[in-house]
Amino acid sequence: MKVGLFVPCYVDQFYPNVAIATMQLLEKLGCEVVFPLEQTCCGQPMANSGFSHISEGCNKNFVDNFSGVDYVVCPSGSCTLHIKDHLHVEGKEAEAEKIRKQVYELSEFLIDVLKIDHLTASFPFKVGIHSSCHGQRGLHLSSMSERVLPAFSKPETLLNMVKGITLCKPQRVDECCGFGGTFCVFEEAVSAKMGKDRVQEHEDNHVDYITGVDMSCLMHMEGILKRQHSKVKVIHIAEILNAHFN
């Protein structure tokens, strides 16, 4: 099974360990992982800002990079959702459509495609779960507090396979952290306040780490935690699923 690793631009630049963990984890689980070197970004920063009409160059580059693999896997719910919903390239629509159907966020790939039921990871810490909105409400990685439907969570199912971990949820189980892409600067006051409130609930739970499927939410919360000189750290779910503490 040939997997094209799609690494969000900001993960490539700021959080290489998240991509390394993702790659190692997928290899451990028997996938042949390739990283198409000319990839840049999914185009979401422009599109969510209302500029999808100028992101065709970005979209074309994405299609050129990811045609020819069996699956595209990404350690981000938000970037995955963007590709699934909005990847279109004039003249290459068949390839774009194929990618839209092949793209998976990491935790849904592990559960739905690889169908794994155990992991060798261990992570003996108290971990708060952050439910990232695009993964949850967009990709349906877990049930949502607003809906009257049976409860489930793909990221939690995976985390429960990790030895030694203690999971902890905030009281408002799936409220947005306030990152929101360019929202974080154009609506700075609301964004920061939402982040502070989110972080506070995890602080109240005395967690060691906050984890989630999207490094962007975690980057935003990390910025706030560091400003507050908090002991709480953030960690991407891939890093936990690939962790070995003894």
Place this chain on the structure above:
Amino acid sequence: MQGTTTHSEKAAQFIANEPRTDWHDDTLWFVRTKRDRAAHTIEAWEGLRATASHIKEHTLSNLHDYLTQFEQNALANGVQVHWAADAAEHNAIVHSIIKKAGIDKIVKSKSMLTEECHLNEYLIQQGIDVVDTDLGERIVQFRHELPSHIVLPAIHLKKQDVSDTFHEHLGTEKDNIDPSYLTHAARLHLRDKFIASDVAITGVNFAIAETGGIVVCTNEGNADMGVHAARVHIACMGMEKMIPKAEHLGVFLRLLARSATGQPITTYSSHFHKPRKGAEMHIVIVDNGRSRQLGRADFRNSLKCIRCGACFNTCPVYRRSGGHSYHNAVAGPIGSILAPNIDMRKNADLPFASTLCGSCSNVCPVKIDIHDQLWKWRQVLMKEGYGGSGKNIMMKGMAFVLSHPRIYRMAGGMGRKVMRWMPWLFNNKSLNPWYKNREMPAPPKQSFREWYQQNKQ
């Protein structure tokens, strides 16, 4: 957006008082949790939402026929029906009815349509005294403010604020913040107004094509009090309030109050079909941009809205920025997709007052894809050039870099170096909005790509 204050600026002013922001957030979150509990008592909740959505979609697709049928039946019931193309015509019609009746004191129960049309301002300019009889609306009216929430108009105010307002306008004891005392004072004050007014204006929650009747939902009974004491009843409705049959009402009444406040049903669901003997009943049906919205394929289903306010209560941005930051009669997520239809330039900022978290679409009882429409409005507004030149240049620059892998790699590498060598350039609150409340991520020496090339190739 030049010359006006944007949502983000008003939100920043609101948040500057952090304890009050926390109180506002907690208060509305409490309403959201009540809604959740109420929804979970109905096993078929999701099916009920789907049914409501289908009825509304069907109605919107056949709106002309249902409006015509409604008019015929209302006329047959002895109701006078008026059609208004826009806010100005609506206001003029209401004024002419009042003038003809020779009355200058009127009571009005809650109607977001009349807020949208700025009816109060207009009538006051004509020398007519309008008294809002919904308690929350009366409070904001005393304060010369607009409602900050479509269901809870004075939710931005605390007991002390209400006490101060009543002390000034109703002569209640200073600093008496006892809710029973204050509501009793309001009751006595409004009772006089009900008795003295011969014209009552109400909104409309549902208009039933099959019967020509209307339904008005209140918790205070103020619509009934106004109408029963008055000789002339004027009901103002947006043309999307239509439902085909009386039997459909059960679907919507079950959803409305549960979604709005977590109550099983509003205290009063009042049905009005015809005028009393010797009295008049008028219905004013208003377009005011709704036909235009109906013609926008991506946005037409925003007209399914039944104004429950659930999307306000769940919205993490609304809860932390307050209704007035939306500078529109209808605030919150639904207001942000309705407002650009009325005035794109003035409201170009509103679809950006969201993280696109999607909670609004999930609570919506008629399944409006609110967060998708927010995204789509962004595309329309920026393409039309309402984003300003700064944003345009920034986005074009970003698009250029991300379309050229070599330039992206160079820019990334250089960016991280600059962050390490000149951190002051980024760690600067006036240049970098991120840094006001957050530290920058630590730039690693190596990107993932560099690691991959070193270790995997």
